[in-house]
Amino acid sequence: MSKAIIELNHIDITFHQKNRVIEAVKDVTLHIQQGDIYGIVGYSGAGKSTLVRVINLLQTPTDGRVLVDGDTTFADRKVxxxxEELRQKRRQIGMIFQHFNLMAQKTARENVAFALRHSGLSKEDKEKKVTELLELVGLSDRAENYPAQLSGGQKQRVAIARALANDPKILISDEATSALDPKTTKQILALLQELNQKxxxxxxMITHEMQIVKDICNRVAVMQDGRLIEEGSILDIFSNPVQPLTQDFITTATGIDEALSKIEEQDLVKNLPASSLLVQLKYAGSSTDEPILNQIYSRHQVTTNILYGNIEILEETPVGEMIVVLDGNRQGLEAALQELKASNLQVKILKEGV
Incomplete structure (x- = not known):
C-alpha cells in the first residue's frame, strides 16, 4: 500500500493587509499518496495555489501541520x-508554471543546467544529466535553441526538464497548461503521465479546469472560498458529485451543458408530446453492461430516442451519460423509470411532455 507523501492537516493561511484580514485557506486537510496524480481544482481566488505553496514552505501557514515525505515541516505555528534541512526538502519538490519562467538569454540546455548549479556534480556529469533530461521530455533536437525560438509546448517541456533536474519526488504543476492550445495541452498531460509512471x-495539478483533472488525475480536491468542499477518487467525484460547484465543473468538463443547450432547441424537445419524457441518465461500471433500454421496451413498451450519449473510462471503469426521450403510456413510463433506477442508473427528468 502506498504511503502519504504529502499531509496537510487543518491548514489555515491568513493575510493581514492594512485594515483587512484575508482568510485565504480555512481548515484544509488533505493527504496525497506517493505516486498519485492529484488534482486541486477551483476558480481564481479559491486558495488552491496558496495552499500548495505550503508544501515546500514558499508560503508559511498560519496554523496547522505539514508533513512532506515523512518529515514534519511545519507544526505548532512554526517551521x-x-x-539546510529546508533547502534539502525543497530540492525534492519541482515546480512548473503557466508562463514557463525560462531565462530568455539562455538556451534550453542552459536553462536546464541552471537548476544543477548547486548540485555538486562534475561538469561532465551535469552535461550528461541535462542531455538525458532533454531527451526524456522529447527536446534533444532543441537543446541549443533560445526560448524565443520555441513553441509554448516546447517551452513547457524545457521547464519540466528543469524541474526534474534534482530528481524530485514531487512535481507541482501550477496551471501549467493554461497558456497552451488544446492539442499541446494533451501532449503535455501525456508527458506528465509518462513521467509519473516511469x-x-x-x-x-493545480487547475481551474476539470477537463484536465479528468484526463490525468486519479484523485481530486475541489476548493471554494479557501475551503476544501469535496475530495475523492476521480471515479467517485465524476459518478456522484455532491457539491453544486463540483457539479458545475463536471458538466463543463463532460460537455453535457453545451449538449443540453442544443437539445433544448430541437423541435422534438420544444414540442414534447404528452406521452414523452426528456430524461438524463448517468451510469457507471456494470450498469453499462446490460441492454437496459431494450429491456424497458420489451417489458413496458417504452421506446427510447437517444439525443446525446458520452462514455469515458475513468480508473478502468466505464462512466457515461445520455439524454433520451422516453415515450409510452403513463403506467409504462413509471415502470420504466423504476427499472432504470433499480439498475443503478441515476435518473433525472429534465422535461415532461404536455
Whole structure:
C-alpha cells in the first residue's frame, strides 16, 4: 500500500493587509499518496495555489501541520526544519508554471543546467544529466535553441526538464497548461503521465479546469472560498458529485451543458408530446453492461430516442451519460423509470411532455 507523501492537516493561511484580514485557506486537510496524480481544482481566488505553496514552505501557514515525505515541516505555528534541512526538502519538490519562467538569454540546455548549479556534480556529469533530461521530455533536437525560438509546448517541456533536474519526488504543476492550445495541452498531460509512471513521480495539478483533472488525475480536491468542499477518487467525484460547484465543473468538463443547450432547441424537445419524457441518465461500471433500454421496451413498451450519449473510462471503469426521450403510456413510463433506477442508473427528468 502506498504511503502519504504529502499531509496537510487543518491548514489555515491568513493575510493581514492594512485594515483587512484575508482568510485565504480555512481548515484544509488533505493527504496525497506517493505516486498519485492529484488534482486541486477551483476558480481564481479559491486558495488552491496558496495552499500548495505550503508544501515546500514558499508560503508559511498560519496554523496547522505539514508533513512532506515523512518529515514534519511545519507544526505548532512554526517551521520545524533548519535552513539546510529546508533547502534539502525543497530540492525534492519541482515546480512548473503557466508562463514557463525560462531565462530568455539562455538556451534550453542552459536553462536546464541552471537548476544543477548547486548540485555538486562534475561538469561532465551535469552535461550528461541535462542531455538525458532533454531527451526524456522529447527536446534533444532543441537543446541549443533560445526560448524565443520555441513553441509554448516546447517551452513547457524545457521547464519540466528543469524541474526534474534534482530528481524530485514531487512535481507541482501550477496551471501549467493554461497558456497552451488544446492539442499541446494533451501532449503535455501525456508527458506528465509518462513521467509519473516511469519515475514514480507524485504530481500535484493545480487547475481551474476539470477537463484536465479528468484526463490525468486519479484523485481530486475541489476548493471554494479557501475551503476544501469535496475530495475523492476521480471515479467517485465524476459518478456522484455532491457539491453544486463540483457539479458545475463536471458538466463543463463532460460537455453535457453545451449538449443540453442544443437539445433544448430541437423541435422534438420544444414540442414534447404528452406521452414523452426528456430524461438524463448517468451510469457507471456494470450498469453499462446490460441492454437496459431494450429491456424497458420489451417489458413496458417504452421506446427510447437517444439525443446525446458520452462514455469515458475513468480508473478502468466505464462512466457515461445520455439524454433520451422516453415515450409510452403513463403506467409504462413509471415502470420504466423504476427499472432504470433499480439498475443503478441515476435518473433525472429534465422535461415532461404536455
Amino acid at each position: 520545524q526544519l533548519t535552513s 519515475l514514480g513521480l507524485t504530481i500535484v
